[in-house]
Amino acid sequence: MLRLSAAVFAILFAGAAPAADYGLLVNEPGAEVTYYSCIQCHSERIIAQQGLTRDRWADLLVWMVEEQGMQPLDEEDREIILDYLSTHYNTDRPNFPR
Template sequence: MTGACLAVAVAAATAQERDGREYGLMVEGEGVEETYYTCTACHSEMIVVQQGKTREGWDKTLDWMIAEQGMPEPDPAERAKILDYLAANYNTDRPNFPRR
């Protein structure tokens, strides 16, 4: 298992233990799996769920992460699925902002 894969597996296991939910703080929905594993390969899902961006804003964020942070570029279909999920669940109206 590569270091990146191991890090993803550990992060996923930690999120499950912490929240008892398969995708941590991310809400269930079409594209959650792709989004969760793409995002948590580098950072906590909390970074995602506390944001509120339009689809265009999320698209620019992905461009920045690919260009500046070394994120592997997802194929076009996967990227579209991730952007659809983020725009539906973590938009500017922040419908799924985590509340404690």
């Protein structure tokens, strides 16, 4: 079995930060805000299996606030989340979980 010394390991992985874990969500800009805003009520699988336009995502956020008791998002977070969702979970469904 191959064993790496601590020195070799440090050289190979110097500066490499551990990847953030957002479950099924694509680890791209906006994932963190989306993940922590959404998993308060449901799993990230609900997000990942959708394929909606930006307008439909925006409508869904309104519905969640008005009908499901979600806390309203501040405008900056709302825009980050909508940008993220419309890029990675749009009607093309490029990141549908397999």
